[in-house]
Amino acid sequence: MRITSIREREIPMAAEIRNAYVDFSTMTASIVAVESDVIRNGKPVTGYGFSSPGRYAQGEIIRNRAIPRVMKAEPDALLDPSTGDLDPFRVNAVMFKGEKPGGHGDRSVAIGAVDAAMWDLAAKLAGQPLAKLVADRFGNGEIADSVWVYAAGGYYQPGGGPQSLVTELTGYIEQGFEHVKMKIGGAPLAEDAERVAAVVDAIGDGSRLAVDANGRFDLDTALAYGEMLAPFGLLWYEEAGDPLDYALNAELARNYAGSLATGENLFSVQDSRNLLRYGGMRPDRDWLQMDPALSYGPTEFIRMVLDAEQFGWTRERFVPHGGHQLNLALAAGLGLGGTECYPGVFQPIGGFLDSTPVTGGRVQMLDLPGIGVEEKSNLWAHFADL
Template sequence: MKIIDIREITQPIKSDIRNAYIDFSKMTLSLVAVVTDVIRDGKPVIGYGFNSNGRYGQGTLMRERFIPRVLEADPATLIDETGENLDPHKIWATMFMNEKPGGHGERSVAMGTIDMAVWDAVAKIAGKPLFQLLAERYGNGQPERRVFVYAAGGYYYPGKNLDALKSEMLSYTGRGYSVVKMKIGGESLADDQRRIEAVLGVLEKGQRLAVDANGRFDVATAVAYAKALSQYDLFWYEEAGDPLDYALQAELANHYAGSMATGENLFSMQDARNLIRYGGMRADRDWLQFDCALAYGLVEYLRTLDMLRENGWSPSRCVPHGGHQMSLNIAAGLGLGGNESYPDLFQPYGGFPDGVKVDNGYITMPDLPGIGFEGKADLYAEMKKLAS
């Protein structure tokens, strides 16, 4: 049993949208295929992975460092103790050889993308959905097949007025979402308040709005927004300042009694631990958005979950960024609080397998081997091209 090839390609996910910090007009991602010599149903088992939006393709790092380390390793050193499957932890350690700790940079994205493909292959070799495999290995054995999802959108783009924003949000609630999210910080506070009030005006009882500043604010602006937002019953106030400015986040907690959310741009267990230690986050109401596809993958995410438990946090306070099926499987298998979703953006990489519908804010995980990419026809078409 061995990995015989790891293939990667850079793919565009460009769009004319923008948030408070960046536009997505030149955005790319890396798509990876891990090809094994294991045969199932007459075909070799191939695991797939890709990185989340908001970062760029990492092909150079993969080709120069991480892929060669795996392919040059003795295959016997990458197998689990049963001898019947690959070991993601051993593969992760092999990729990290000769890497200094700290200063994680973009390597966490490159490794996280390959790690996703490895876990897809491991679950397929085991003949199980990844969420079932995770529940058996690291959970209580019983996955939670119903997973909360919220609809992320509300971006700024040229010519988008309040009517267009309201129509967008109504399209999400019309598809079964109970929580929707919009961007703030790209216009003045007064303009953003008008946008927020417009959306709140079209939501029905039981439906909630979250807002996301994408790290745009300094302390004074973050606090000014906190005071203004306190009049609304928001689902959360997300990433007000620079993701590594833990003092800003801690100060914000003194001015905002509602739920805060952050973490999508923290790419290691150590950075996540610093947020918990110094960021003023409150385990009874706040949300953590660490994204395994950007943060060294599931192997590192498991370390992060262990750290959270040691610090009195439940995995149910984690709702990962990214809107991809990997985090859906982690949520179902390990008891996270849910997952982000992009109903209309970053396709074909976002979204759910074909036929999966949102019902009052929840989806039900289908029985598909691995992560379930093969159940999403437009995405699998891109993956098959890479694997062929």
């Protein structure tokens, strides 16, 4: 097996929404196609990958660093020496050559998009769904029939008040979701309290609602919001402070008895390990949200999961950020607790396959090779000629 070409493209993912930090009106994503010399049904077997919402497209790094390193590598350097199969771990290491440790961010997004395509290709070459490939290598060989998912939305919208927020989130409940997430921190505390109360009243139970501050708060504000949120009995309180401010997170954990969630902006094993060492996260109630597509790809994410187990965390406490089909496959194969879904925003990346509606808060897994990008029509439209 040889890789014959790697191609990338920037696609729009814009929406007239904002969270506590970011206006998404110009948001983009990177998509990647990795073509092999293996021919099936008259066509080269090709892997497809993409980046997640929240970080912009990284075409320059993909074109000038990641792709040249792979294409210049000795072909055997990308293969498992014992089987001759494509080894995404070895490819990932090739892409990282020449990069200094630390400083994770844009390059982790770039390498992550290519890495996702490599895993898609590896699964297709093996004739398996990606979920099955990772289950055989890093799980018990079994994949979940379905995966718990929650609907992420509830962004601040121009002219939108509590009623439009309620309409959006109850709409997700009507689509089959049982849990939803909304944004906080982009308005004064009193206004956010009114927004949270309106949603809880509409869906009938605070444990069906998560809130996300996107790292906006200093310690005093994080604690004040925690005091306001505690009576609602929420599903979780997400990313109150800067993702690398482990001391803030630890102090919040000492004062907030409910569940916390964080990790979407940690892109390496080293950073996620420091969160578990110093961030006060509690394995009995808190949630880890590292995003495979933003974290150098499934390769580094799998390392994060295995590393967290050494700290006493179970895989059921992982619920990756990203809201797309890649994370659904990894959740099913690794036995994770579930995954996020973006049913109404961040298209075409957000959401799952056209033929897998959400039922009872869960999504069925299909026996499709690789990630299954080809079965998501609005996303496949961008890949079809790539």
